Amino acid sequence: MLPRAEIAHWLFAAGFLFFALVLLAEAIVGPDVFRRRPWRAYLWPSLLLFGGVWLWVIAIYSTFSTLHLLAHALWAQAAIAAGVVQLAVVRGRLVAPAWSLVTAAGLFVSGISFLVHEQNGWLFARSAFLHHLIGWTLVVAVLFPLGAALRPRWSVWAYGFAVTWIAVSVMLFSDRDVAPIFGHLSELAGRAPVP
Amino acid sequence: MNELVTTRTKAAEEPRVARRGLRVLTVEAIGPVTILGGIVWAFAQPYRVTFFYPEGKGAWDWFVQPPLLVVLVGLLFALVVAPGLVDDLERSSHEDAAAG
Numbered sequence: 001m002l003p004r005a006e007i008a009h010w011l012f013a014a015g016f017l018f019f020a021l022v023l024l025a026e027a028i029v030g031p032d033v034f035r036r037r038p039w040r041a042y043l044w045p046s047l048l049l050f051g052g053v054w055l056w057v058i059a060i061y062s063t064f065s066t067l068h069l070l071a072h073a074l075w076a077q078a079a080i081a082a083g084v085v086q087l088a089v090v091r092g093r094l095v096a097p098a099w100s101l102v103t104a105a106g107l108f109v110s111g112i113s114f115l116v117h118e119q120n121g122w123l124f125a126r127s128a129f130l131h132h133l134i135g136w137t138l139v140v141a142v143l144f145p146l147g148a149a150l151r152p153r154w155s156v157w158a159y160g161f162a163v164t165w166i167a168v169s170v171m172l173f174s175d176r177d178v179a180p181i182f183g184h185l186s187e188l189a190g191r192a193p194v195p
Numbered sequence: 196m197n198e199l200v201t202t203r204t205k206a207a208e209e210p211r212v213a214r215r216g217l218r219v220l221t222v223e224a225i226g227p228v229t230i231l232g233g234i235v236w237a238f239a240q241p242y243r244v245t246f247f248y249p250e251g252k253g254a255w256d257w258f259v260q261p262p263l264l265v266v267l268v269g270l271l272f273a274l275v276v277a278p279g280l281v282d283d284l285e286r287s288s289h290e291d292a293a294a295g
Contacts, residue, residue: 003255014264021225021272028218029284036283040276173261 013172020165027158048083111138226273233265
């Protein structure tokens with residue numbers, strides 16, 4: 001018994017919210033205090049890897065549409081790549097701030113995947129609207145890891161990155177498979193596609 | 196030295212201590228604020244909580260109820276992440292003070 005798409009989105013929203021709170025806490029206390037306990041240091045790379053594995057599971061079940069399959073597979077790869085790099089950063093194998101560019105690339109790929117795999121217009125239904133909104137939010141949020149690579153001492157990047165995930169979580173929680181947005185819902189939304 | 200005249204070290208230390216106090220308060224507040232957000236959401240949109248509207252709902256609807264997920268995330272953060280973080284923040288503050 002497979003869950004509906006909206007239920008999978010809400011589960012990811014809960015995961016992203018926890019992920020965002022952890023990032024926010026790290027931004028508040030600073031990385032030195034945050035990484036004093038190893039389990040905490042490994043928490044967010046682990047969450048990224050765990051999210052990546054779950055995105056592969058979603059990709060496996062997204063066979064109803066090639067674009068959905070490709071988009072979820074791309075997110076899975078982006079999340080796992082970012083997770084592996086963060087794991088190496090936490091272990092001290094990678095020290096250059098420029099490694100933050102991998103996270104920036106992951107965010108950019110994720111944002112573009114969101115935008116490309118939504119084939120309906122912004123006002124078709126709430127799910128279409130949110131796919132566009134999340135896609136553009138992730139594309140704009142590339143600024144934060146990019147800033148962390150160029151100006152690593154500025155804490156604003158860490159706060160911005162955490163707040164981005166809170167915003168994505170709120171958007172995913174708002175997602176419904178078929179629901180109106182701003183009182184508008186296309187007559188075609190929710191109907192079976194014409195063969 | 197009295198309450199009006201202090202050493203320069205002490206004067207410089209006070210804002211830093213206040214900043215750490217604010218950080219501790221903020222970290223401690225993250226969990227409860229999230230829990231409160233979930234509870235407010237449940238009251239604002241009760242139809243998103245299956246316990247309130249159980250008719251015609253499937254197993255996944257009982258397992259995944261968005262406002263309750265938010266409460267759960269807040270609880271997880273408040274009980275698992277925040278206490279150790281506050282301890283470490285305070286310990287780091289004491290170590291800094293001891294180092295002068």
